[in-house]
Amino acid sequence: MKVSVVIRTHNRGYVIGEAIASALAQTYDDFEIIVVDDASTDNTFEVVQQFRSDKIRYFRHDRNCGVSGSGNTGIRMATGDVIAHLDSDDLWKPETLGTLVDFLNRYPEADAVFCDVEVIRREEPVSSIAASMHAFPKLLALHSDSDDVIFNRREMYLCLLEEVPIKPTGVLIRRYVFDTVGGYDESWVSGEDWELYLRISKCYRFGYKNRKLATMRVYNDSTLLKNQEQDKISLIQLEIKEKRTVREDPEALRAVNRAISRHHKDLGWIYLHSGRRMKSISTYARGFAETGHLHLALRAALALIPLFLRTRLRHIRMPAGS
Numbered sequence: 001m002k003v004s005v006v007i008r009t010h011n012r013g014y015v016i017g018e019a020i021a022s023a024l025a026q027t028y029d030d031f032e033i034i035v036v037d038d039a040s041t042d043n044t045f046e047v048v049q050q051f052r053s054d055k056i057r058y059f060r061h062d063r064n065c066g067v068s069g070s071g072n073t074g075i076r077m078a079t080g081d082v083i084a085h086l087d088s089d090d091l092w093k094p095e096t097l098g099t100l101v102d103f104l105n106r107y108p109e110a111d112a113v114f115c116d117v118e119v120i121r122r123e124e125p126v127s128s129i130a131a132s133m134h135a136f137p138k139l140l141a142l143h144s145d146s147d148d149v150i151f152n153r154r155e156m157y158l159c160l161l162e163e164v165p166i167k168p169t170g171v172l173i174r175r176y177v178f179d180t181v182g183g184y185d186e187s188w189v190s191g192e193d194w195e196l197y198l199r200i201s202k203c204y205r206f207g208y209k210n211r212k213l214a215t216m217r218v219y220n221d222s223t224l225l226k227n228q229e230q231d232k233i234s235l236i237q238l239e240i241k242e243k244r245t246v247r248e249d250p251e252a253l254r255a256v257n258r259a260i261s262r263h264h265k266d267l268g269w270i271y272l273h274s275g276r277r278m279k280s281i282s283t284y285a286r287g288f289a290e291t292g293h294l295h296l297a298l299r300a301a302l303a304l305i306p307l308f309l310r311t312r313l314r315h316i317r318m319p320a321g322s
Contacts, residue, residue, distance in 0.1 A: 001081050001101055003031040003172065006074030008067055009088035013043040015217075016088040020051055023086055028098035032057060036074045039064040068184035068192040075183045081175055085168040091215040092169075100172045103148060103209055110150055110207035112200065114171035121218045128212060129167055135255065136165040140210070147210040157201040161242065161255040164194040166206070170214040177204055190231035195238055232267040236260060240290065261293040268296075272303055 005023050009016050016035075023033055033053075037044050037060040048058050059077060061070070075083060082104065086092060096115075103113045117129040130136060139159050143149040151159075159165065181199050184192045200206075239260045246252035264287025271280035284300035287293065 001030065001105065002079065003028070003082045003084055003097055003101065004074070004078030004080030004175075005031055005033045005084045005086055005097075006071065006078065007033060007035045007086050007088055008038060008070035008074065009035065009040065009044055010038040010064065010070075011040045011042045011044065012088040013040065013047045016044060017047045017050070019086055019088050019090055020048065020056070022091040022093075024051065024053060024055065025094050026092065026097045027094050028101055031055065031097060032078075032080060034059065034074045034077050036070040036077075037061065038066070038070045066186065066189055068186040068188050071192070072183040072186065075178055078175070082172050083175060083178065084172050086214075087169045087216070089217045090169040091217070093213050093215075096213040097172075099209060099211065099213055103207055104172065104174070107148070107150055107207055109205060111177050111204035112171060112173040113207040113209060114166045115209040115211055115213040117167045117170040118212050118215045119218065120215060129165060129170070129216070130210075133163050133165050135159050135162040135258075140208070149208040149210065151206050151208065153201060153203070153205060156206045157198070158252060158255050160194070160198045160201050161239070161246075161252060162259045164197060166193070166197050167214070167216055168193050169216055173200070180204075188234055190228070191234050191238075194235065198238070198242070229267065229270050232263050232270065236263045236267065239263065257291040257293070261287055261291045261296060263287075264290070264296060265299065268299060268303070277303060 007016065007019060007023070020033065020035070023031075033056045035048050035056060035058045037048075037058065039061045045058070045060065048056065057077065059073060061073070065073070071085065074085070082101070084097070084100075100113050100115065104110060107113075119129060119132070130140065136159055139151070139155055140149070143151075177200055181196075181203060183196070185195050188195055239256050243253070243256045243260070246256060264283055268280045268283040268287070271277070271283055281300050281303045284296045284303065288296035288300065
């Protein structure tokens with residue numbers, strides 16, 4: 001089973017070499033590496049060329065196409081039976097591909113498989129993707145008798161309505177899945193993986209290997225941090241669109257409302273802490289109107305307090321008769 005490893009990158013010459021080295025160090029040998037350079041202006045090409053490996057294929061966009069466009073370029077160029085994405089700032093353990101390919105070989109009913117991922121953020125301890133979730137640990141507890149899990153489509157769909165335990169750097173997807181559902185939606189500048197996995201879950205089954213086989217490193221120039229506001233806006237739009245299709249399904253409706261509520265909370269916080277208080281208040285209010293979750297109404301009220309206090313103070317300081 002040949003694996004095509006897609007590495008999307010833009011101006012990551014300072015770190016991409018470590019990602020490539022971790023891919024080349026795999027104990028499983030049947031793979032190719034496709035580096036999609038999204039119009040970098042740094043030394044990315046020189047770093048890639050230093051490896052001089054016939055496993056590496058390099059392609060450079062003449063203009064910046066974004067993370068979704070780069071992912072689709074890699075998928076189109078792939079010649080493998082399975083496609084993996086290794087982000088240019090992430091790392092694999094030597095046994096990552098071997099372990100996940102073995103899973104797919106042993107469980108042909110699994111159309112994709114993902115693993116747990118360590119997360120390293122600056123000035124924060126190492127954490128686990130699975131441990132930071134809410135819905136996924138509950139789902140996993142239903143299958144606690146094994147480190148190998150095959151989720152049915154509804155289980156994974158309900159989980160993905162609420163949160164995404166799958167990270168691009170820790171998942172292998174059979175090629176025919178992309179041939180059927182398509183690739184990334186190129187209108188997404190961030191969060192594109194969630195949209196794709198939700199689409200896949202409606203048609204195909206995910207497996208899970210309960211081991212931390214990859215490391216996700218979050219740098220200040222990561223797409224996740226640079227586009228967090230647009231990411232939340234896009235996810236809210238996705239969830240509200242999805243909500244229209246599950247109105248007659250109470251379980252799915254509760255899951256999607258929890259996601260809508262959380263994204264409004266996060267987006268409101270972004271606005272509040274960047275000085276856009278009125279946008280924060282309106283975001284909390286819209287989230288409350290959409291979900292009925294009272295904590296959003298409370299957040300909107302609390303965000304109003306400083307405005308009220310400032311108005312009162314101005315009146316107190318005004319001279320009598322003014």
